[in-house]
Amino acid sequence: MTEQKMKLGISSCLLGNKVRYDGQHKYDSWLVEELGPYVDFVPVCPEVECGLPVPREAMRLVGNPDSPKLLTTQTGKDITPQMLAFCERKIQVLAKENLCGFVFKSKSPSSGMERVKVYPEKGGVAAKTGVGIFAREFMKEFPLLPVEEEGRLHDPDLRENFIERIFIMQRWLELTSSKPKAGDVVAFHTRHKLLLMAHSPAHYRSMGKLVAEIKNHALAEFQGLYLEQLLEAVLKHATRAKHQNVMLHILGYFKTDLTSDEKAELIDIIDQYKAKHYPLIVPVTLLNHYVRKYDKPYLAEQFYLNPHPMELNLRNHV
Numbered sequence: 001m002t003e004q005k006m007k008l009g010i011s012s013c014l015l016g017n018k019v020r021y022d023g024q025h026k027y028d029s030w031l032v033e034e035l036g037p038y039v040d041f042v043p044v045c046p047e048v049e050c051g052l053p054v055p056r057e058a059m060r061l062v063g064n065p066d067s068p069k070l071l072t073t074q075t076g077k078d079i080t081p082q083m084l085a086f087c088e089r090k091i092q093v094l095a096k097e098n099l100c101g102f103v104f105k106s107k108s109p110s111s112g113m114e115r116v117k118v119y120p121e122k123g124g125v126a127a128k129t130g131v132g133i134f135a136r137e138f139m140k141e142f143p144l145l146p147v148e149e150e151g152r153l154h155d156p157d158l159r160e161n162f163i164e165r166i167f168i169m170q171r172w173l174e175l176t177s178s179k180p181k182a183g184d185v186v187a188f189h190t191r192h193k194l195l196l197m198a199h200s201p202a203h204y205r206s207m208g209k210l211v212a213e214i215k216n217h218a219l220a221e222f223q224g225l226y227l228e229q230l231l232e233a234v235l236k237h238a239t240r241a242k243h244q245n246v247m248l249h250i251l252g253y254f255k256t257d258l259t260s261d262e263k264a265e266l267i268d269i270i271d272q273y274k275a276k277h278y279p280l281i282v283p284v285t286l287l288n289h290y291v292r293k294y295d296k297p298y299l300a301e302q303f304y305l306n307p308h309p310m311e312l313n314l315r316n317h318v
Helices: 029-038 080-094 133-141 156-177 182-199 201-212 219-235 240-254 260-274 281-293
Strands: 006-011 039-044 059-062 069-072 099-104 116-119 127-130 147-149
Touching: 006 029, 006 156, 029 039, 039 080, 069 080, 080 133, 099 156, 133 147, 156 182, 156 219, 182 201, 182 219, 182 240, 201 219, 240 260, 240 281, 260 281
Parallel strands: 006 039, 006 099, 059 116, 099 147
Antiparallel strands: 059 069, 116 127
């Protein structure tokens, strides 16, 4: 893994900063204490940064779910123009940060990524159909950037998918910052092949064709096309069936190395993983052992086998 820390945008209250309307915070220990050593957080509090005090009157989204107003709950003051002006300024600043992703505060009328309450203008029951205004504008400007909410990151599968995507984004930004040649981009793709296969076999095939035609594109144009497909691919979840397919594919590289008993044991462990008896780390650890033992340079370079720091324990859940 690269030793350079990535930049990750985050709702400021999740870091323990007391910026919420009630003067409190929403400290998230996993983000700060577990993920924190690998990232440089770029905190954002839309309410405070658009000029509102702490503490302040609570706010909520009101009106059309597609373009709601941001109103204070007691006095009904419309904060929408103030918030949109902030969004425009802040997004220009964040565009220069080379962020690898963003973690939003769930349910927030400014920062919630999905299912934010939107109240009817004339009163009534709120519908959980909205998106926080800052989150909406951010995702509109950076549609491919990995984003998540801290609440969704409590789900082990969603957590692993997001962390995998931000580390891919980090590697991509490091590659493109070094003014790569076509061969460098091809090498990047080669190291991600099995990871792509685990997420989306369809993208794995289409991206293989795209890379084969790299000389038909200007490099800058190709990079844009490639990044779009790359992030679309890894947004799709790597299911147990797809992981099983990739690991059996890897097994083919050892057909002249493993004994019949070793093959049978590995296949059984992969099947046990598919049946939800083992976490992914079990078959992957055995595969990594064989990669080292039988010196398989191609597999040793595959990010599928080591997509993120082992210390994050992202493949340890059943």
